């Protein structure tokens with residue numbers, strides 16, 4: 280699903296030119312300097328014929344030509360140097376605009392609400408940061424500078440034409456007006472086609488991300504060919520739309536060219552008649568016709584700038600669309616709890632929640648309380664809403680009604696970064712990021728010293744692994760930690776969470792079975808941690824619940840019982856049945 284199909288916030292979008300100016304404003308002086316250097320280059324170019332005329336004149340009169348030659352050489356060198364400097368300044372400015380847009384967009388996307396991220400494709404968002412921002416480069420230089428310099432020349436030429444003959448100017452402007460109306464129809468089509476081409480690039484990014492993110496599954500399912508077709512279809516759609524945009528751009532350029540030639544013919548006809556009636560002399564007509572020729576270049580420049588601008592406007596709209604997705608407020612990271620900070624107490628009070636208005640409720644009034652310290656296990660059939668409990672504690676989503684309190688304070692009133700800095704969260708599939716083992720551990724606390732790292736490595740029984748790895752902690756773990764076993768990945772994720780000294784540890788146990796050694800290591804780790812902090816575990820294994828201080832049994836979005844293993848086996852038939860299977864969330 281692309282962003283366009285989701286819940287981009289219903290704010291009115293400012294016009295593209297205003298968005299563009301927002302990105303360009305910090306670089307306006309550099310852009311001005313680049314434009315000015317371009318004008319100087321043009322002016323030095325205009326001087327050359329004059330010097331050449333002087334040189335020929337000197338030759339004709341047998342005068343020395345050294346100075347004229349030196350002057351011409353100096354002008355040629357100055358023209359090349361100023362031209363190179365001008366294009367460098369413009370190019371650099373354009374790259375700075377791209378950089379600004381990339382920084383703004385990537386910062387924004389990292390703050391995206393999980394509810395918004397759920398409904399977008401990472402590949403499409405990536406295309407917006409990489410491909411759409413690139414399109415701003417040409418808009419900044421070609422379009423803005425082209426519009427400014429072309430526009431200036433255009434106005435100057437029109438003024439000169441008015442001074443020569445107002446009637447012929449009226450005739451010229453009438454032809455240009457007709458062409459402008461045609462362009463008014465063509466130009467929005469360039470915008471639409473460019474937008475669709477960029478949307479298709481986004482769709483291609485999404486398809487690619489889908490395949491490359493699950494390459495093993497794709498290969499194992501023999502689905503390479505089908506997936507390849509999806510990616511190719513998106514690439515071809517982008518091609519089709521880009522070709523459409525090219526067609527309309529070409530039409531726009533040629534309309535402008537045609538208009539100028541028609542203007543020339545019309546001026547020749549009307550001017551000829553005026554010469555015949557004696558209203559103007561031949562010299563005026565010739566001068567005016569020369570101006571019509573002069574007009575050609577700035578008009579082409581302005582039309583080129585406008586068509587180029589349409590591509591940029593389409594890209595800007597896509598960038599802006601992403602930046603209207605709901606995001607969390609920007610905040611500096613909060614300090615982590617100090618060593619030995621007291622464990623947190625947690626309570627849910629009649630919490631009702633659903634992931635979206637058109638989806639059924641996941642929590643129908645969940646209520647439970649967890650005292651500070653010790654281990655609480657959540658069990659229940661698959662889909663009962665256990666993981667959702669963790670997501671709500673982390674405030675990845677907000678409940679529709681009811682309250683969630685941490686240390687007696689509603690989490691809705693906590694500053695987000697402070698709330699999250701108190702919590703350690705280990706997701707069910709225990710994501711490990713590419714990079715080294717050390718990078719992964721320090722993700723939550725880059726300031727952690729070696730002693731703290733070694734400490735969590737020992738607590739999570741990872742010391743054996745670190746010794747075995749060729750470069751120890753600096754060994755690269757591969758994309759998503761593919762070089763580690765499932766159990767190792769889980770313990771790395773726990774170590775990472777523990778390094779933050781959480782006052783509340785949320786551990787979503789993996790549903791996959793671990794071998795006996797890994798399972799024992801994990802159990803011992805959790806038991807150790809529960810002695811000094813509050814641990815909540817979504818439990819899928821009997822071995823985990825038997826050591827829990829209390830067990831919360833959930834079913835279909837409600838808490839149906841709370842107690843110890845022994846109490847629940849006797850009192851709750853669902854729990855007794857789940858416990859009998861040894862695997863506590865096997866069936867829904």
Ligand SMILES: Nc1ncnc2c1ncn2[C@@H]1O[C@H](COP(=O)(O)OP(=O)(O)OP(=O)(O)O)[C@@H](O)[C@H]1O
Nearest residue numbers: 397634638641660661662663664665666667668864
């Ligand atoms: N991001 C989401 N958007 C929409 N629905 C979701 C989302 N995450 C979970 N759900 C739905 O909410 C319900 C509860 O999911 P949850 O992950 O909390 O269950 P669970 O009890 O942890 O299950 P399991 O034991 O299988 O992990 C499920 O029906 C699931 O399909």
